[in-house]
Amino acid sequence: xxxxxxxxxxxxxxxxxxxxxxxxxxxxxxxxxxxxxxxxxxxxxxxxxxxxxxxxxxxxxxxxxxxxxxxxxxxxxxxxxxxxxxxxxxxxxxxxxxxxxxxxxxxxxxxxxxxxxxxxxxxxxxxxxxxxxxxxxxxxxxxxxxxxxxxxxxxxxxxxxxxxxxxxxxxxxxxxxxxxxxxxxxxxxxxxxxxxxxxxxxxxxxxxxxxxxxxxxxxxxxxxxxxxxxxxxxxxxxxxxxxxxxxxxxxxxxxxxxxxxxxxxxxxxxxxxxxxxxxxxxxxxxxxxxxxxxxxxxxxxxxxxxxxxxxxxxxxxxxxxxxxxxxxxxxxxxxxxxxxxxxxxxxxxxxxxxxxxxxxxxxxxxxxxxxxxxxxxxxxxx
Amino acid sequence: xxxxxxxxxxxxxxxxxxxxxxxxxxxxxxxxxxxxxxxxxxxxxxxxxxxxxxxxxxxxxxxxxxxxxxxxxxxxxxxxxxxxxxxxxxxxxxxxxxxxxxxxxxxxxxxxxxxxxxxxxxxxxxxxxxxxxxxxxxxxxxxxxxxxxxxxxxxxxxxxxxxxxxxxxxxxxxxxxxxxxxxxxxxxxxxxxxxxxxxxxxxxxxxxxxxxxxxxxxxxxxxxxxxxxxxxxxxxxxxxxxxxxxxxxxxxxxxxxxxxxxxxxxxxxxxxxxxxxxxxxxxxxxxxxxxxxxxxxxxxxxxxxxxxx
Numbered sequence: 001x002x003x004x005x006x007x008x009x010x011x012x013x014x015x016x017x018x019x020x021x022x023x024x025x026x027x028x029x030x031x032x033x034x035x036x037x038x039x040x041x042x043x044x045x046x047x048x049x050x051x052x053x054x055x056x057x058x059x060x061x062x063x064x065x066x067x068x069x070x071x072x073x074x075x076x077x078x079x080x081x082x083x084x085x086x087x088x089x090x091x092x093x094x095x096x097x098x099x100x101x102x103x104x105x106x107x108x109x110x111x112x113x114x115x116x117x118x119x120x121x122x123x124x125x126x127x128x129x130x131x132x133x134x135x136x137x138x139x140x141x142x143x144x145x146x147x148x149x150x151x152x153x154x155x156x157x158x159x160x161x162x163x164x165x166x167x168x169x170x171x172x173x174x175x176x177x178x179x180x181x182x183x184x185x186x187x188x189x190x191x192x193x194x195x196x197x198x199x200x201x202x203x204x205x206x207x208x209x210x211x212x213x214x215x216x217x218x219x220x221x222x223x224x225x226x227x228x229x230x231x232x233x234x235x236x237x238x239x240x241x242x243x244x245x246x247x248x249x250x251x252x253x254x255x256x257x258x259x260x261x262x263x264x265x266x267x268x269x270x271x272x273x274x275x276x277x278x279x280x281x282x283x284x285x286x287x288x289x290x291x292x293x294x295x296x297x298x299x300x301x302x303x304x305x306x307x308x309x310x311x312x313x314x315x316x317x318x319x320x321x322x323x324x325x326x327x328x329x330x331x332x333x334x335x336x337x338x339x340x341x342x343x344x345x346x347x348x349x350x351x352x353x354x355x356x357x358x359x360x361x362x363x364x365x366x367x368x369x370x371x372x373x374x375x376x377x378x379x380x381x382x
Numbered sequence: 383x384x385x386x387x388x389x390x391x392x393x394x395x396x397x398x399x400x401x402x403x404x405x406x407x408x409x410x411x412x413x414x415x416x417x418x419x420x421x422x423x424x425x426x427x428x429x430x431x432x433x434x435x436x437x438x439x440x441x442x443x444x445x446x447x448x449x450x451x452x453x454x455x456x457x458x459x460x461x462x463x464x465x466x467x468x469x470x471x472x473x474x475x476x477x478x479x480x481x482x483x484x485x486x487x488x489x490x491x492x493x494x495x496x497x498x499x500x501x502x503x504x505x506x507x508x509x510x511x512x513x514x515x516x517x518x519x520x521x522x523x524x525x526x527x528x529x530x531x532x533x534x535x536x537x538x539x540x541x542x543x544x545x546x547x548x549x550x551x552x553x554x555x556x557x558x559x560x561x562x563x564x565x566x567x568x569x570x571x572x573x574x575x576x577x578x579x580x581x582x583x584x585x586x587x588x589x590x591x592x593x594x595x596x597x598x599x600x601x602x603x604x605x606x607x608x609x610x611x612x613x614x615x616x617x618x619x620x621x622x623x624x625x626x627x628x629x630x631x632x633x634x635x636x637x638x639x640x641x642x643x644x645x646x647x648x649x650x651x652x653x654x655x656x657x658x659x660x661x662x663x664x665x666x667x668x669x670x671x672x673x674x675x676x677x678x679x680x681x682x683x684x685x686x687x688x689x690x691x
Contacts, residue, residue, distance in 0.1 A: 058410070068646055
């Protein structure tokens with residue numbers, strides 16, 4: 001930890017330090033945590049450590065408010081997952097819930113205080129068409145209506161275009177894989193389905209086994225390149241690892257084996273070393289050695305970790321460091337390079353940069369003209 | 383120290399440095415802006431609000447800032463930032479002040495879940511509160527401004543705040559936002575009220591804000607126990623004010639529709655909502671003119687107080 005370590009990161013590492021914070025520190029901590037999407041988690045963390053009373057009245061109100069909101073999101077996600085399971089049952093398709101929804105359904109500490117907007121599920125690829133049809137019959141429709149987007153998702157991605165329920169306005173991502181088909185080294189989703197665990201009390205609903213849950217979270221973070229919630233996502237890995245290691249002494253050993261089976265050594269290597277460095281997660285020394293062995297070539301690894309060091313910070317003005325914008329951009333580029341070979345990537349980026357804006361502008365223009373015509377017609381009637 | 387103890391230059395300087403901190407009801411708010419419109423609006427409308435230590439804990443740190451780049455010259459725009467994040471799309475530059483008011487409403491409604499928050503005007507008399515939940519267009523703000531001009535204490539024009547412990551509704555007596563025709567109507571009805579500038583062509587038409595009375599701001603830490611809940615309904619065809627009693631269960635369901643965070647609070651939300659309804663006489667008031675509505679409210683209030691006595 002250096003002098004520039006943001007207050008929020010210090011507190012995530014050692015929550016006991018909250019007892020020594022001044023009112024001005026609390027101001028900064030709440031602001032950083034809010035922007036990082038970690039306000040609710042801070043509440044959970046302090047509550048678990050019995051530090052709730054160390055929080056002064058006004059900051060405490062904000063922590064509690066964030067927790068109330070997250071509790072509601074978790075309740076809603078569990079209910080929604082139940083609805084999806086019912087749809088799956090109708091057509092005999094088991095539904096595996098991923099990420100945030102899975103943390104909530106498994107009753108994990110990582111879910112406490114965690115906010116998220118979408119529910120992610122995975123179904124066997126062979127059952128995808130059937131499942132999608134059943135979802136549509138149940139009121140789920142596509143949000144990405146652009147023909148290019150539809151084609152792009154269906155041809156290259158590991159998920160179908162995002163769905164939204166027509167009445168409840170909830171969002172659902174249906175996956176058939178963990179990484180796009182364009183990524184050469186990707187985990188076999190069947191392994192996840194085979195090892196998954198049923199959710200007690202809900203027929204047809206499953207969550208990944210602990211190691212898989214952790215590895216999927218790491219794959220997502222270190223491959224997908226969405227760093228808007230980088231610190232929150234890293235903190236997810238920290239929370240998951242601590243709880244699993246506490247519950248099952250074999251967790252770390254199983255993780256070490258499983259990362260090979262899921263071909264996720266590289267992502268796990270980054271995740272483990274960054275957890276150790278940024279959040280001080282207690283990771284066995286042997287596993288850290290394995291993680292170092294799976295690192296990319298030294299100069300690349302040094303560069304990537306220099307970049308990561310700049311994004312695992314709260315996205316708040318008070319925590320910005322020189323080079324952060326560049327780091328975010330380079331990591332974004334990296335994620336695209338990892339995701340697709342250049343002969344697919346370049347046409348896609350060109351479309352998004354040149355064609356899509358023109359189409360959107362034309363659509364907006366047409367819509368404006370339609371509205372004006374409708375208004376004129378109304379005025380004439382009146 | 384109150385905001386009006388600062389002269390315009392000091393106020394502008396504090397705003398520029400992000401060191402203007404105000405106590406607004408239960409919240410401490412830090413405001414930053416370099417825009418003269420924001421400075422002027424605050425100076426005209428928030429004069430009676432106490433200042434607090436800008437280095438202490440703030441509930442909300444907000445900023446209204448001119449968009450950079452080309453937008454400085456071509457169709458200039460402003461952005462509202464909550465802790466550096468923009469929850470809304472930019473607005474035209476001349477709407478900087480109303481943007482501050484809307485943005486602050488959003489901050490409270492989205493984050494202050496320690497309260498059950500209901501979209502309603504709240505006023506107080508004799509230590510008891512009148513709650514006016516209202517759909518847009520029901521005439522809630524106009525009625526609220528007229529009542530304040532008639533000696534009621536303003537708790538809020540926008541939000542009823544119900545804390546966990548049921549000692550009453552908490553005030554947040556920010557300026558009342560009037561729209562379109564009601565601006566002139568209130569000017570004519572109550573020339574003693576101070577209004578801010580009118581802002582034209584906003585999403586809600588023309589908007590102007592009424593400065594809360596000094597007494598309302600001075601008493602902004604005093605909660606008020608609910609007594610009367612009225613759903614106002616403006617109807618140009620109504621000859622005179624027509625009050626209809628509403629059964630409590632129906633009043634509860636109707637008020638739920640006006641709540642911002644009822645679903646978040648779960649059972650606790652129901653408990654607080656029920657405490658509000660149980661403590662209040664509940665009515666609907668149909669009226670065709672401002673004078674009628676005031677008379678209707680006065681009659682309902684007298685009846686409620688008599689019934690309690």
